[in-house]
Amino acid sequence: MGSTMNCLINILFCIIITTNLRVIQTNLVEQCSNINELRLSDLKSISKSIIPELDGKGKGEAGKIGIIGGSVEYTGAPYFAAISALRAGADLVYVITTENAAPIIKAYSPDLIVYPFLNSNSASKLNYILSKMDVIVLGPGLGREDEAIHLAHEIMQTCKSLKKAMVIDADGLFAVYQNISILKDYPSPGVILTPNKREASRLMQAVQAKNLSWYEYWGNNVSVLAKGEYDTFLSSVGAVKWSSNEGGSSRRAGGQGDILSGSLGTFFNWALKTNYFCTKGKIIPFSHSVAAYSAARLTRSCNSRAYKIYGRSMIASDMLKEIHKAFEEQFL
Numbered sequence: 001m002g003s004t005m006n007c008l009i010n011i012l013f014c015i016i017i018t019t020n021l022r023v024i025q026t027n028l029v030e031q032c033s034n035i036n037e038l039r040l041s042d043l044k045s046i047s048k049s050i051i052p053e054l055d056g057k058g059k060g061e062a063g064k065i066g067i068i069g070g071s072v073e074y075t076g077a078p079y080f081a082a083i084s085a086l087r088a089g090a091d092l093v094y095v096i097t098t099e100n101a102a103p104i105i106k107a108y109s110p111d112l113i114v115y116p117f118l119n120s121n122s123a124s125k126l127n128y129i130l131s132k133m134d135v136i137v138l139g140p141g142l143g144r145e146d147e148a149i150h151l152a153h154e155i156m157q158t159c160k161s162l163k164k165a166m167v168i169d170a171d172g173l174f175a176v177y178q179n180i181s182i183l184k185d186y187p188s189p190g191v192i193l194t195p196n197k198r199e200a201s202r203l204m205q206a207v208q209a210k211n212l213s214w215y216e217y218w219g220n221n222v223s224v225l226a227k228g229e230y231d232t233f234l235s236s237v238g239a240v241k242w243s244s245n246e247g248g249s250s251r252r253a254g255g256q257g258d259i260l261s262g263s264l265g266t267f268f269n270w271a272l273k274t275n276y277f278c279t280k281g282k283i284i285p286f287s288h289s290v291a292a293y294s295a296a297r298l299t300r301s302c303n304s305r306a307y308k309i310y311g312r313s314m315i316a317s318d319m320l321k322e323i324h325k326a327f328e329e330q331f332l
Contacts, residue, residue, distance in 0.1 A: 031056060038240050043304060044124040047294040048331050051089070057239025061091035063269040066133035067140065067262065068118065068155060069171070069233050070097035071148065075104045075139030077170065080255045080316055081110030081140040081262030082112050086198040087299065087323040088263040089270075096129060101141075127158055135165045139172025140258045149175045157184050165268055169261035173199045180206045183218045190285050192292055194261050198235040200226045223288040225264070227257060231296040233289050237282055240289035247300030249307035256303065263323075264295035294331070301326035 026251050056087060065085040070078035070216060072251050082105075086093045090112075090289050095105055095115045096246040102116035117125045121284050130136060136159055152175035160183075168183075173195050176183060180203070183191055207214035215224045215234040224234040232243040305326055306318040 001033065010205070010301075015186065018120055028300060037291070038242055038286075039240060039247070040244055042292075043242060043290060043293045046290050047267075047297065050267065050274045050290060050294065051331050052270055052273075057314065061212050062092050064092045064132060064134050065262075065265040065269065066088045066094045066096060066130060068096045068136060068138045069140040069142040070095065070101040070105060071141055071143040071145075072098065074143060075101050075108075076255060076316075077141030077258045079108045079112070080258035080320070081106050081137055081169075081265075083109055083135070083320060084259040084262035084323065085265045086111060086328065087296075087320065088266040089095070090221050090266040092134065092228060093262075094129065096126060097141075100215065104247075106121065119273045120151065123154070126155070126223040128131065130155070131162055132315075133164065134233055135167065135265040137167045137169065137261050137265040139168055139170040139175075139311050141172035143174075144171055144174055144265065149178055153179055160186055163187045163189070163274060166191040167194060167261050167264050167268060168192070169194045169257060172197075177206050185224050186220050189219070190223065190284050190288060191263065192268060192288050193222065193224045196226060196227045196257065200224070217218060221284050223285060223292070225260075225292040225296065227260065231292075231300070233292050235285045235288065237285035240282065240285045242293060244293070244296065246295065248303045249314075251303070251307050251312060251314050253303075253314055253316045256299065259302065259316060259319055260295050260299040263298050264291060267291040267294040292326065297330055298323070298326055301330055 018305060022090050025141055067078050067085065069081070078097055082095045094115060096115045097105060098118045099116040102114050105112065106114045106189040116302040117129065117131060138152060138155055142186040143154060144153045148171065150258065152172055173193060176193070206216040207217045216236040220236050226232045226234060230243050230245045233241055268291040271287040304321040306314045310318050
């Protein structure tokens, strides 16, 4: 009798959980389909819905993220981006970097897979690696040498032909500035650009020379997360725009942008794989918006938590230590 009762209780519990999940899913579908203006309160609830369950998953199902960047001068930036993508919840993170930078980045963490193929002689190997990735993050520590910019352009073209989701940051944005039309009409699932104020101004000037609205120039599948005192999401689909200064501090440590771009790679993949984003014609911009909000929210939370401990002496490495608690606080 006792075992029968326990079985009935378990069945009833499963029914309740399933019903609750259906209600949550229905509410999210309604939020998605009825959006005229995306509110921060909507984003807070929807961002939690993109976090994948851990049970029953195989390695790689929560994301394979490729970080492309680094040079002999800049090894910290790709590391910050890669370890942030991993700690945010991606299963596998690959760093594609130069031959000189690879041993240094490998020494930072054994958890990262590091390929020394960022050169003009390894195009076939690089293309094969890109084909395996869910999201490509291009730019951290890439540098602005002619060869680096040329490689960045080739990678953008390859990702465009492979229809790969991309996050472009730092020196990757400088490469876009050098060839502003390279992302024009990028296919789904699209690109999220993450410029700071100076980088946004540079892109704006380049696009406005063509007498077009700068963040709409590339089409519906390219969005912009403009970083600053306020993080502002810009898209040609007006309903998914938002601006927020929630969290964070006045301390802007070098490497914070890399933490954002790396974690954005992970959230971007999750948002694209979530079935709740249902609005016809808005599915990609909506996913971009939720992913960008999630990454900005996590980064600002890490910043504010680390600042409370270290104050003005806070550095990006201190923010990395807060990813776990910040993630639980914001999304679980």
